[in-house]
Amino acid sequence: MRIGFSVPQFGPFADPHRTAGMCTALEALGCDSLWVADRLLSPLTPPEGYAGGKPMPVRYGTHLDPLLTLGLAASATERVRLGSSTLNALWQPPLVLARALTTLDLISRGRLDVGIGLGWMREEYTATGVPWRGRGARLEETLDVLEAVWRSATVAHAGPLWTISESTVLPNPVQKPRPPILLGGFTPFALERVGRRADGWLAASMPVPFFNGLWAVAVEAAERAGRDPAGLRRVFRVNADVTAAEAAPEETHHRGTVRQICDHLRTMCGEETDEVLVDLQLTTDSPDRFLDLAAEFVAELTGNSP
Template sequence: MRIGFSVPQFGPFADPRLSVGMCTALEALGCHSLWVADRLLAPLSPPDGYPGGKMPDRYGTHLDPLLALGVAAMATERVRLGSSTLNALWQPPLVLARALTTLDLLSRGRLDVGIGLGWMREEYEAAGVPWEGRGARLEETLDVLDAVWRPGSVVHTGPLWTIRESTILPKPLQEPRPPVLLGGFTPFALERVGRRADGWLAASMPLEHFRGLWAVASEAAERAGRDPAGLRRVLRVNPDVTKSAADPAEGHHRGTVRQICDHLRTMCAAETDEVLVDLQLTTDSPGRFLELAAEFMAELA
């Protein structure tokens, strides 16, 4: 099992100077990866679709995910660096490709590109991007990234974007390209994972639900002539850590460190599976953040 943590980025952790030292300390704990997330705003009225209704207030204070990942790249030497999840549709894919290529070079080939659609209409409205047609927009975004990153000149003609044959350099350090992981929890999203991605940005959830979703991706991969065993799974958990054991039914996200880790172990069935522990909703203290990270490392390792 691989073990990753969130890059300090939200609420009281939205301080690049703080992030530098904490990323260095997290790498020193021996973790395998560090991950950024993506938010544009936190509506004062409860947005549709957020579990429990109102979003945490700290999501209204945030660092840009790609710039935060650049900070993490310069503060570390070994860990993989990824996004879980970057909302890919809020900028033109050619602009996104340039930023991601730069990050792969800055990190000396340590970038994992984790992208998704997002789920909040308010953010799409604020970014001036249509809410309708998101799936088709993501498919063409992936087409443009592939075109930009493959060797040789770049050309693309699609319903949304046209790139006349051009030189676009440099290319990413990783070949044939940085790994692309896709988020999502619908059958359409999991079908796309199996058909196009290098892995799935998942979440800690009840095991039966997890297996049902993964079956959709596995079947889609087989139909596309791909080996499902080659797909990675990154399981995000935003833990609510308690001092005493919680209801076992909540163990996928709430309970003692051991209780949460026991559930994560049941989900990790392959050597390529990875756990992403985001502690930014668990504590306001950098010291406590690192203490908990060390506890999760000791328990999972």
């Protein structure tokens, strides 16, 4: 099992200088990866589809740009993989996105994991002028453009949404043939796309029966596409709500003591390449407490806890 943490970037953690220092400290704990998230705005009225109509956490209204924050994390670390979980890929043209991601792969010396998805908030699409309808097809063509840019020095693309005349687009990323692409999503359509064309799935800690049903869709899609499902990575994100007292068993996929949450994560990680992503930004406002909790998670997941 590999261990990752969120890059501090929301609410009280939206301080670039503090974020850089915390990334250095998280790497020193021995984790394997650091991940940024992507939030563009936080509506004052509960957005459709969020937590049963509940208001969003106030801290989501204060945020650092995910790509610039990845650059900050790259400069503050030397070893850990750096990824996005999940970058909303459709808010900029794919050629522009490819250039930014290539630059990040170069800055990090080949440590970038490209985690992208569709997002879920209609208000963010409206604010960026991107149509909500047709976003699945838009993502498919975005992936086509990324592949074209990253696999060759000469790029040409003609699609329904974008046309790129035959051009030189350099430099290429450090990683060959391209940085790994992981896709988010929790619908059969999303999991089919993971199996058909991604390197892995940006999943979440969830009840195991629900996970098994979703993962079966990706496995079947990979097999139909002539791909080996065993080669697909899985990154299980948990927005941890750490409690002092034990939580109810049905809550431990996201809430409970450090040991309870880790026990559930261990039930989900069946392969050596599986990875957990622990986001601690909703459970504390304190940088010191954030790092102390991160150390507890590392100790528990590596078997080095007292």
